[in-house]
Amino acid sequence: MPDSCVLGVDLGGTAIKLGLFSRDGELLADHQRPTPQPATPGSVCVEIVEAIGSLDPDGLASMVGIGLPGPMDADARVARVCINLPGWEEVPLAAWLEPRLKRRVTLANDGNCALVGEAWKGAAVGCSDVVLLTLGTGVGGGVMLGGKLFTGHNGAAAEPGLITLFPEGPDCNSGNRGSLEQYASITGLGRLSDAEPSSLAMAASRGDEQAKAQWERYGQLLGTGISSLVYMFTPQLVLLGGGLAGASEHFLPAVRREVNTRVQAVSREGLQIKPCALGNGAGRLGAARLAIDRLRSRPSLQAG
The missing domain is CATH 3.30.420.40 (ATPase, nucleotide binding domain)
Known part of the structure; x- marks a missing residue:
C-alpha cells in the first residue's frame, strides 16, 4: 500500500542509483542507470522520472529522497550548486519533480546522505x-x-x-x-x-x-x-x-x-x-532515511 515504502536516489557524475526501501531500511528493489551526458538539470530530471517509473510503477512509495553532489537550500528544495555538473545553479529540483512524480521530494547533499545511511545501518x-x-x-x-x-x-x-x-x-x-x-x-x-x-x-x-x-x-x-x-x-x-x-x-x-x-x-x-560498510549503497539508503525523517508528517501529493 502507498506510504509503506520510500525511494532513495543517489545522483552521481556517472550513474544514478535508486533503491526502493521499506520504512525500516530493508532494500526491496534497486535500479541503476547512467547519468545523462552532459548532466544538465533538465536531462537529469527526465532521467530520474523515468527511472522511478521503472523501479516503482505501482506507486508504493509516496516519498523520495535525492542525494546530489553539492549544497541544498535550508528547506532542502533547491540545489544551490553542483560544481562538477553543468548548469546546476539554484535548480528548484524538488518543485520540478513533485508534479511529475506525484510524490513528495526532499533533497540533500550526497555526502550527507551517505553519512546518514552509514549511521543508520552501516x-x-x-x-x-x-x-x-x-x-x-x-x-x-x-x-x-x-x-x-x-x-x-x-x-x-x-x-x-x-x-x-x-x-x-x-x-x-x-x-x-x-x-x-x-x-x-x-x-x-x-x-x-x-x-x-x-x-x-x-x-x-x-x-x-x-x-x-x-x-x-x-x-x-x-x-x-x-x-x-x-x-x-x-x-x-x-x-x-x-x-x-x-x-x-x-x-x-x-x-x-x-x-x-x-x-x-x-x-x-x-x-x-x-x-x-555499505559501499555505493549508502547514499540511496541515507536519502531514503532523510525522506522519512523530513516528509512523513506531510500529506502525500494526490495524483492529478
Missing part, C-alpha cells in the same frame, strides 16, 4: 561524531556532530573535499585552488598514474612496486587533508566511501600514518579511520 552505527569522505568523480562528504548532521549556515555545509591542500595547486571547479578534491578524486589519482583505478589496484595487488608507491602517495595526500578535518572536528570515526574506497587496502595504511604524524595525540584519541 559502519557509523552508535557513533555520534563522524566525518565521511566520498572519493570518486569529486570528493564529497558529510559531518555528524553530537549525533546530528552539521549543515552550517543556510544548509551549505559540509564540503570537506573543498578545503585547501596546496594553495598554488590545480584549479578547482569550486573556485578554490589546490583543494583536497584535486588530489583525492579520480582526477587526482590520475595525476599520479596513467592507469585506471581498478587497473592500478590490481597491479598493486600483484606486487607492482610502482603501483604500490602511487597508492602510497595518494594515501599521504588524502591523509594530509584528513588531518585538517580531524583537528576541526575531533571525530570518533572517519569513514571513506565512493568508488576509490574499494581500493582502500592499498592506501589506508598511508592515510593512518599521515594522520598519526600530523595530528597531536589528544586530537586523535580513539580515532578510527576505515572504509564505509
Whole structure:
C-alpha cells in the first residue's frame, strides 16, 4: 500500500542509483542507470522520472529522497550548486519533480546522505561524531556532530573535499585552488598514474612496486587533508566511501600514518579511520532515511 515504502536516489557524475526501501531500511528493489551526458538539470530530471517509473510503477512509495553532489537550500528544495555538473545553479529540483512524480521530494547533499545511511545501518552505527569522505568523480562528504548532521549556515555545509591542500595547486571547479578534491578524486589519482583505478589496484595487488608507491602517495595526500578535518572536528570515526574506497587496502595504511604524524595525540584519541560498510549503497539508503525523517508528517501529493 502507498506510504509503506520510500525511494532513495543517489545522483552521481556517472550513474544514478535508486533503491526502493521499506520504512525500516530493508532494500526491496534497486535500479541503476547512467547519468545523462552532459548532466544538465533538465536531462537529469527526465532521467530520474523515468527511472522511478521503472523501479516503482505501482506507486508504493509516496516519498523520495535525492542525494546530489553539492549544497541544498535550508528547506532542502533547491540545489544551490553542483560544481562538477553543468548548469546546476539554484535548480528548484524538488518543485520540478513533485508534479511529475506525484510524490513528495526532499533533497540533500550526497555526502550527507551517505553519512546518514552509514549511521543508520552501516559502519557509523552508535557513533555520534563522524566525518565521511566520498572519493570518486569529486570528493564529497558529510559531518555528524553530537549525533546530528552539521549543515552550517543556510544548509551549505559540509564540503570537506573543498578545503585547501596546496594553495598554488590545480584549479578547482569550486573556485578554490589546490583543494583536497584535486588530489583525492579520480582526477587526482590520475595525476599520479596513467592507469585506471581498478587497473592500478590490481597491479598493486600483484606486487607492482610502482603501483604500490602511487597508492602510497595518494594515501599521504588524502591523509594530509584528513588531518585538517580531524583537528576541526575531533571525530570518533572517519569513514571513506565512493568508488576509490574499494581500493582502500592499498592506501589506508598511508592515510593512518599521515594522520598519526600530523595530528597531536589528544586530537586523535580513539580515532578510527576505515572504509564505509555499505559501499555505493549508502547514499540511496541515507536519502531514503532523510525522506522519512523530513516528509512523513506531510500529506502525500494526490495524483492529478
